[in-house]
Amino acid sequence: MTSIMPRTPKRLDPIEGIAPFDEQLLAMVTALTSEIAMVRARLDTCERLLIDNGVIGAAAIEAYVPDASAQQQREQDRNRLLHKVFRPLHEAATAELTAAQGAV
Amino acid sequence: MNAFDEASPRLTHDLMAQPSHDELTEQLFVRDLKLYVMGQLEPRQKEIALAEAAALDRRTTNDAVGSVRRKMEGRASFGAWLAMKRESQRMLWSAVGDSVERQADRLAALADIPDPRGSVTIDPDFAVPDYIAMADVHLMPGGYGLDDGSLLQGAVMDRGGAVYMLGRNGGMLNDLRGQTALAHVLTRMPDIQPLHILDMGCGVGTSAVPAAMCFPDAEVTAIDVGASMLRYAHARAENLGARVHFSQQNAESTTFEPASFDIVYSCALLHETSPQAVQTILAESRRLLRSGGIAVHLEVPLLHSSEDLWSELSDELEAQYNNEPNWRGALSADYGSLMREAGFHDVVTGYQATAFNARGGPHHFGQFSEGVFRSWFVTSGRA
Numbered sequence A: 001m002t003s004i005m006p007r008t009p010k011r012l013d014p015i016e017g018i019a020p021f022d023e024q025l026l027a028m029v030t031a032l033t034s035e036i037a038m039v040r041a042r043l044d045t046c047e048r049l050l051i052d053n054g055v056i057g058a059a060a061i062e063a064y065v066p067d068a069s070a071q072q073q074r075e076q077d078r079n080r081l082l083h084k085v086f087r088p089l090h091e092a093a094t095a096e097l098t099a100a101q102g103a104v
Numbered sequence B: 001m002n003a004f005d006e007a008s009p010r011l012t013h014d015l016m017a018q019p020s021h022d023e024l025t026e027q028l029f030v031r032d033l034k035l036y037v038m039g040q041l042e043p044r045q046k047e048i049a050l051a052e053a054a055a056l057d058r059r060t061t062n063d064a065v066g067s068v069r070r071k072m073e074g075r076a077s078f079g080a081w082l083a084m085k086r087e088s089q090r091m092l093w094s095a096v097g098d099s100v101e102r103q104a105d106r107l108a109a110l111a112d113i114p115d116p117r118g119s120v121t122i123d124p125d126f127a128v129p130d131y132i133a134m135a136d137v138h139l140m141p142g143g144y145g146l147d148d149g150s151l152l153q154g155a156v157m158d159r160g161g162a163v164y165m166l167g168r169n170g171g172m173l174n175d176l177r178g179q180t181a182l183a184h185v186l187t188r189m190p191d192i193q194p195l196h197i198l199d200m201g202c203g204v205g206t207s208a209v210p211a212a213m214c215f216p217d218a219e220v221t222a223i224d225v226g227a228s229m230l231r232y233a234h235a236r237a238e239n240l241g242a243r244v245h246f247s248q249q250n251a252e253s254t255t256f257e258p259a260s261f262d263i264v265y266s267c268a269l270l271h272e273t274s275p276q277a278v279q280t281i282l283a284e285s286r287r288l289l290r291s292g293g294i295a296v297h298l299e300v301p302l303l304h305s306s307e308d309l310w311s312e313l314s315d316e317l318e319a320q321y322n323n324e325p326n327w328r329g330a331l332s333a334d335y336g337s338l339m340r341e342a343g344f345h346d347v348v349t350g351y352q353a354t355a356f357n358a359r360g361g362p363h364h365f366g367q368f369s370e371g372v373f374r375s376w377f378v379t380s381g382r383a
Helices: A020-052 A058-063 A068-085 A087-103 B021-055 B064-072 B076-102 B104-110 B152-164 B176-188 B208-214 B227-239 B275-287 B309-321 B327-331 B335-341
Strands: B119-121 B196-200 B219-224 B244-248 B261-267 B289-299 B345-353 B375-382
Touching: A020 A068, A020 A087, A020 B021, A020 B076, A068 A087, B021 B064, B021 B076, B021 B152, B021 B309, B064 B309, B076 B104, B076 B152, B076 B309, B104 B152, B104 B227, B119 B227, B152 B227, B176 B208, B176 B261, B176 B289, B176 B345, B176 B375, B196 B208, B196 B275, B208 B219, B208 B227, B208 B244, B219 B227, B227 B244, B261 B275, B275 B289, B275 B327, B275 B335, B309 B327, B335 B345, B335 B375
Parallel strands: B119 B244, B196 B219, B196 B261, B219 B244, B261 B289
Antiparallel strands: B289 B375, B345 B375
């Protein structure tokens, strides 16, 4: 994922009483929860609009098969999700890499 | 939460980054997450802290806050609460950053103003002060000083600030501090007719625009250290129909002539500087003031207004983990003495009632805080 704005703030003091990996896990669970909230809201919007306009019933959603373009879009969406949820792991590994390279 | 009505995501001005359907849900999630952490997790920590404080042997410690903090740090729920609080703040900037980046082209086009009322002046040789460069205030990645040649950091700060304040600070205009500082001027000098006004540490111009609106005949200048913020502030002010001249300057040492302004003010600037910078900024505000003028420095409530040990401890944690460089220094300062040392006379310190509109008031100033967001600490002095 390309990014033109920075995402990691300068100076993050260690928090006493929580291990770094536990902090990373909390961040991941929080990000996942955010994604679920977003997905549910979008689904809710779609289903209400469709039903309000008499376009589909619930069976149409169950019967749907995505075409190639839809599949590609979904792949992009999944990748965005992975970057968002697992950012802390990538960030921690990057910091350790920098430290390791500095130690050489 | 009217400022964040889900039914009307488009609010106030065109420069405000407009969220898509999903981005709005994401930002609302961050707001609700912050409320959850604040309303559900934090009160438990407060109760634990007060229980620890009650059990403390006061004869063996002269640092109750530090002793309680060390006991809290041995508990898993304390670390989890702080980690969640910090992550909610990081998620705020991340969500807003994604949304701003998506509309980078639209925002750049809006900033291209053919016949502006005001101006923006960027100093290519500007050096951001150390206290801003060493840590990103409020965890905003890149910090106030970021300059990538665009106005995006300003867009992030404006939108992020509106979400962060949860609609408590003038909604999407985020202008209650500016309105309140100017209401203080009008409380002390109801008939003032300023010609030149300076806003120090203007950020994205939320407190400078009210000055242009309140005193339409005055020339309003606003300074800050961040080039991206200033470009955005200029475009934002133009979009709101306010004539403001933005300039990249350090409030400790500006390029303006002595006695150039009738009103010099700052809003929540001092706690984001350093103890030394507070003194130099007050002195600079005095140098720039013409005889008979007024300087006003507005801040969040002072620490000695806190009622209990928990307020002090949670403020200390906020300062450390949300990167507030001069929280303790600025909020425990004796502003009456500092203002007099800076050469002001008729110095007052106290609390100005929050004004939604500087002219409309309320024009009430007293010795005691009316509560966070209902009043702001203010010190002012005459030249």
